[in-house]
Amino acid sequence: MRKREGNKEQAILNAAIKVFAQHGYHRAKISSIADHASVATGSVYLYYKNKESILLTIFDQLWTELTDGLRIIVKRSDIDPSQKLDLVIDKLFDLFIANPALASVFVNEQHHLIKDKRGDIAKQYDDFLDLAEEIIREGVRKKIFNADVDIKIFRHFITGGIRSVLRQWSEHSQTLTLQRLRQNVKYFIKHGLL
Amino acid sequence: MRKREGNKEQAILNAAIKVFAQHGYHRAKISSIADHASVATGSVYLYYKNKESILLTIFDQLWTELTDGLRIIVKRSDIDPSQKLDLVIDKLFDLFIANPALASVFVNEQHHLIKDKRGDIAKQYDDFLDLAEEIIREGVRKKIFNADVDIKIFRHFITGGIRSVLRQWSEHSQTLTLQRLRQNVKYFIKHGLL
DNA sequence: ATGAATAATGAATCATTATTCAATAATAAT
DNA sequence: ATTATTATTGAATAATGATTCATTATTCAT
Incomplete structure (x- = not known):
């Protein structure tokens, strides 16, 4: 053999x-x-099996890792929802600092997979968002977060915003430090423009 | 003839x-x-000329229309920056209500064009963002907007967030009304989560 | 009506690349 | 050392689909 x-x-x-x-x-x-x-x-x-299954595997591993990390954060009882949100953002940024090419694939290629039903990437993405939603709901329940925002909409807005910022960074990493990006995103999500 | x-x-x-x-x-x-x-x-x-030039033409027309509309909004002196921001968001949403397929192309396909240098789509996008930035700067100057947010980062975050929300809507238009989306986005940008 | 002149057609061509597979190489068991 | 088994190779194949172009149709000017 x-x-x-x-x-x-x-x-x-x-x-x-x-x-x-x-x-x-x-x-x-x-x-x-x-x-x-x-x-x-x-x-x-x-x-x-074929080209598509390579992309599928990349996203499968990625969402598994992100979701596992998120699950741990959601469960914690020693920190408040606002801190949890910070940790989620850190998690995302850390992953992409470690692997910028992965960041680029992540921000640009997922929709190829979501349109076709093959694989369960769309489902994994939804699961991730559902989990993230729990943090927001906890925050609203504890009156830390604003109850006027529609959580379903909010969660898409946030992930899209983060993707966009990461895409920008992956193409012009010289002008922006991820550190600065990270701080701004955290701040902005909580305080808004006014 | x-x-x-x-x-x-x-x-x-x-x-x-x-x-x-x-x-x-x-x-x-x-x-x-x-x-x-x-x-x-x-x-x-x-x-x-070829397939790519069709996509190029779509984006060229789209960005021209958006930028022209934005330019008019930026110039106005009868409304404050916060209202201007609302109008920009309305502008985007109106366009995509009128043409949902265009919304889908807009959110999903631009990056094909930005990587290559052909056409000036990347430049048109930048011009649009530069113009939008003027509204934010005006708001900061007049102490209406929070000065702690990095405008360059902010503008990418917003456009990415809006794209993501529109993508979601273009794929599941039954569950969300654009009206509701629009209100939430406006509210969230200004007030954040806390 | 006739014939330039241009518009439109769509089957044939060409280019590109994903995928296959017959041949070869490397390893392990005897 | 020999053989069986599985891994690897990369040139050949197949499929796809963008692009071309010889042919046909339509319009307009006379």
């Missing part, structure tokens, strides 16, 4: 994140992903 | 908006756009 050497599966995934980030999903070539992973073109198909 | 009958150019553009909205830019087929416009496949190329 022969064993698989190294971790080609992960190498291909990392390569795909890089290539998707640089060229966008549709322009990305399997052969280029294979090159980046130091693997033959055909080997990609030993580990992934 | 023979004249061009009807307005095929516009018919193709409208068809493209529909098809791009439904399938996304990359999955959209020229032949399908031609069908929707009741025109032969080849005719598309009488009016547009």
Whole structure:
């Protein structure tokens, strides 16, 4: 028998994140992903059914990680909802500091997957938002947060805003520090413009 | 001589908006756009150089319209910056009420154009944001708006948030009324969560 | 009516790339 | 060392769909 050497599966995934980030999903070539992973073109198909399933796997892992982290934050009873919100934002930013290419894929490519029903990415995204919603509801219940905002709308607004800011950063990282971005987002969500 | 009958150019553009909205830019087929416009496949190329230039034209017209509208709002001296902000949001929402498919293309497809330098879509977007920034600056100067928010970051956050909310609406228009969306966005931008 | 002149057609072409698969290489078991 | 088994390769194939272009249709000027 022969064993698989190294971790080609992960190498291909990392390569795909890089290539998707640089060229966008549709322009990305399997052969280029294979090159980046130091693997033959055909080997990609030993580990992934097709191109789309690579993107699917990226988002699956990403949402799993984000949701697991969020679940822990939601449960905590030692901090108030406002602090929880800060931690969620930190979680997002930390992940993308560690992997800027992933940030770019995250902000730009998810809608390819949501339109088709294949995979459960849309569901995972909803689950994440549902969980985040609990923090807001806790805040409203404890009269810390403003009750006038529609939570369903709010949660989409926030995630969209954060995505947009991250996209900007992923394309012009020189002009903005993530640190500054992070502070501003936290502040703005709570206080608004007035 | 023979004249061009009807307005095929516009018919193709409208068809493209529909098809791009439904399938996304990359999955959209020229032949399908031609069908929707009741025109032969080849005719598309009488009016547009290639597929990308169709998308380019859509965004060019869109940003021109939005920027023209914004310019008028910015100039007004009879209303305060807070009201101006409301009008900008109204402007966006009105446009997309009139044409939901355009909203979907707007929120999902712009990044195809920004990465490449072809066309000046990125510049038009920047111009729009610069103009919007003037409203915020006016508000800060008049002490109506909070001076602690970084305007550059803020403007990306807002547009991203609005996009996200519109995307949600364009995919599930039954559950949310745009009216409600609009009010919430206006309120939230100003007051935040606390 | 006739014939330039231009518009429109859509099947054929071309280019691009995802995917396959026959051949080869590497490993483990005997 | 030999063989069986599985992994890997990358050139060949297949599929897709954008673009072209030879042909046909329509309009207008005379």
